[in-house]
Amino acid sequence: MPPRRTRPVVNRALAAMIEQAGWTHAATAQHVNAVAAESGERMHYDRSAVGHWLTGTVPRPEAVHAVVEAFRRRLNRMELAPADFGWPDPAVAPPADDPWRGDPVARLATLGEDDLLNRRTVLTAGTFTLAALSGLAAVSALSPHRGAGWADGWGRGWGRTDRRAVRPGAGDVARIRGATASFADLDDQFGGGHARAAVAAYLAREVTPLLHEATGRSRPDLFTAAAELSYLAAYMAMDAGAHALAQRYYISAVRLADEAGDLVLRATALRSMAVQAAELGHDGEALTLAEAAASALAGQGPQRTQAWITGMRAEAHAAAGTRWDALSLLRRTEAQLERADSVPESEWTGNYRRESLEHQIGLTLTQLGDHATAARHFAASMNARRPVERRTRTLIGLRAAHAFLRAGEIDRAAATALDLSDDVRLIASARVGEELHRLRTDWQRYRGNPLIARADRLISGASRGPGPRR
Incomplete structure (x- = not known):
């Protein structure tokens, strides 16, 4: 009462x-x-x-x-x-802010500066919204090959007065991609909460000025390189728990990919937006985004990338309750991966290997309630990860431990978590912290088990969470 x-x-x-x-x-x-x-x-x-x-x-x-x-x-x-x-609009609220509209380069520059300076406008007023996802439908009919026309129409004069005389070219593209690779390695090793300020600064102050000067044959490559870095910034923000910020970076990646006419990169960003929606529990939106990613490719593109997207569709269908579709899509994912003839590392957007598929199977089976089988797939994925993938290995390992716990394999859950305790201490990741919290919450009733008690004692307080900026 x-x-x-x-x-x-x-x-x-x-x-x-x-x-x-x-x-x-x-x-x-x-x-x-x-x-x-x-x-x-x-x-x-x-x-x-x-x-x-x-x-x-x-x-x-x-x-x-x-x-x-x-x-x-x-x-x-x-x-x-x-x-x-019954409330007035807060002073920090942006007026009619639609991230799918307006000059995409200016939006990215502002977003990077807001992120770098930790401004409240991007951290609070920019709440992760389903309305922003609905904006995808309004722009999906736009041709991704419209770059030249946009270049003629953007606000002339902004940022051009003191730019260098030499136009950006292939060397700038190589430098941006080299920086992106270095930042991605840091993210893989230490989590998205580490080095995010450096990524935001590089995007806002080094990359976006080049985009304003991009013309001719180098223009698509520059926009693709910038989209890749915006995508990485989104992934790092999501991993750090800044979901509103991540959503904006992902949308920027989609829009820059459209300017470059890069369908594979557009599909990649939409696929990761589906991951974000799924992890936040928005199952319907996750399915819509996963299907939009597949539609962007329309059956074209590298088999490895197609497999990556099909696997996400399987997970989203499982969350939506369509079991048969989910299992059918998993079989298709495996077939596509087997047909892939490229070296994974040669494709920036197609780094999808067998261990990636094992993780996807684990996520899909978790949605379907088969925790025992999911645990074994998670464990296979964790064990195959390379040393540079510390954050991914730890995240998947905690998912494996949780699946073993749910399946009643208590000792194996504890042993899996114990194996990760040293790595957890090095990682600045809200996603890792959240997985750890869920695991520790669910195994409290087993604290009488000596292995569980030891694992809980060693791993408690180990996670650094999203890092000092939060």
Whole structure:
């Protein structure tokens, strides 16, 4: 029974929204906290906080955005705004900000600067939104080969007054790709929370000025190289738990790939957006994005890349409850991978090997509830990982441990986690931290097991989380 109210409800608009959602005050707080967490904000609201909102208290700006987004999802009303909840628009809110529109280079430059300077505009007002994903449909009909026309129409004069006389060319492309490879190695070894400021600075201050000067035959390659780096920035932000920021970087990668006419890179970014949506529990959106990635390729492109995307489609179908489609797509993924004749490392967007497939099978079977078989596939993927893939090996290893635990193989779950304890300490990754938290929460009832007790003791507090910028 809810506590007796001592102050009258003042905010009737919020009360009506809560009634429409069918939520209790406690449930409202839980959903707001969950949405905020997607963007790197740690909020700890409870039912009493909601009670205060109803009696006239206005939440801080980042909480207002989280409330609005939570109700948008619940009521499937993407047009909802703070005014619908009886609140003014917070000062930090960007006006009518659609990341799919406007000058993509200027947007990327601003995004990189905001990220570099840790500005609140990108960390709070830029809440991860399903509405931003819906914008994909509005632009999907645009030709990805429209680069020259756009180049003639962007805001002339911005950033050009003191640029060098020599136009960017192949050497700049090589340097950007070399930097991207170096940053990617750091990400693989230490997680997305490490060196993110350096990536943001390089994007905003070295790469985007080149894009404004790009012309002629070098232009598509420059835009592709920039899209690859934006994609890496997105992946690192997602791994660090900054999901709103990651979403914007992924959208930038899609748009830059479109300017370059690079269908494979467009599909790659959409596929990773599907991964992000799936990890946040947005199963319908994950399926839509995975299918959009496949549509971008239309059956073309490297077999290895096609396998990578088909595997994500399998996972998304499993989450959506279409078991037969999921298993059928897994079989197709394996066939596509077997037909791939390229060396994996030779394709930036196609680094999909057998151990990658093992991980995808594990994720798909987890969605289907077959934890025992999933655990073995996760373990196979973990054991085949190279030394440079410390973060990936650790993430998948924790998933293997959790699957063994769910399957009742308690000692093997503990042994798997123990094997990862040293690596966990070196990694700045919110995703690793979250996997670790879920694992430790679920094995508490087995603390009487000596191996579990030892694993819990050694691994507790080991994760560095997303790094000092959070």
